[in-house]
Amino acid sequence: MHVISKKKLREFWLRHPRAEVPLQAWYKIARHVGWRSFAEVRESFRTVDRYRQFLIFDIGGNKFRLIVVAHFDRGRLYVRHVLTHAEYDSGSWKN
Numbered sequence: 001m002h003v004i005s006k007k008k009l010r011e012f013w014l015r016h017p018r019a020e021v022p023l024q025a026w027y028k029i030a031r032h033v034g035w036r037s038f039a040e041v042r043e044s045f046r047t048v049d050r051y052r053q054f055l056i057f058d059i060g061g062n063k064f065r066l067i068v069v070a071h072f073d074r075g076r077l078y079v080r081h082v083l084t085h086a087e088y089d090s091g092s093w094k095n
Helices: 006-015 017-032 038-044 085-090
Strands: 002-004 049-051 054-059 064-071 076-084
Touching (some): 002 017, 017 054, 017 064, 017 076, 054 076, 064 085
Parallel strands (some): 002 076
Antiparallel strands (some): 049 054, 054 064, 064 076
16 A cells, blocks of 8 residues: 555654654555455454544554544555544544
């Protein structure tokens, strides 16, 4: 999958250094797979959830949330939000 964009991941881990290793691991996996459906994503990441058009990944042992939009037909993942657990719980990302 083509991940758009790694820049958002990098910006987040610069603010939250503990997120770098797990985000890099997610990126490495996501970049090398060819998911065609949510079910296939679930095979790689058991804890992924779906909310409307978003895929929500638990990152770093549930400390962080990565929210992406997947266009399976185009082979693209669009990074929308990278959040701490507290930021995610506030729900403001849904707006």
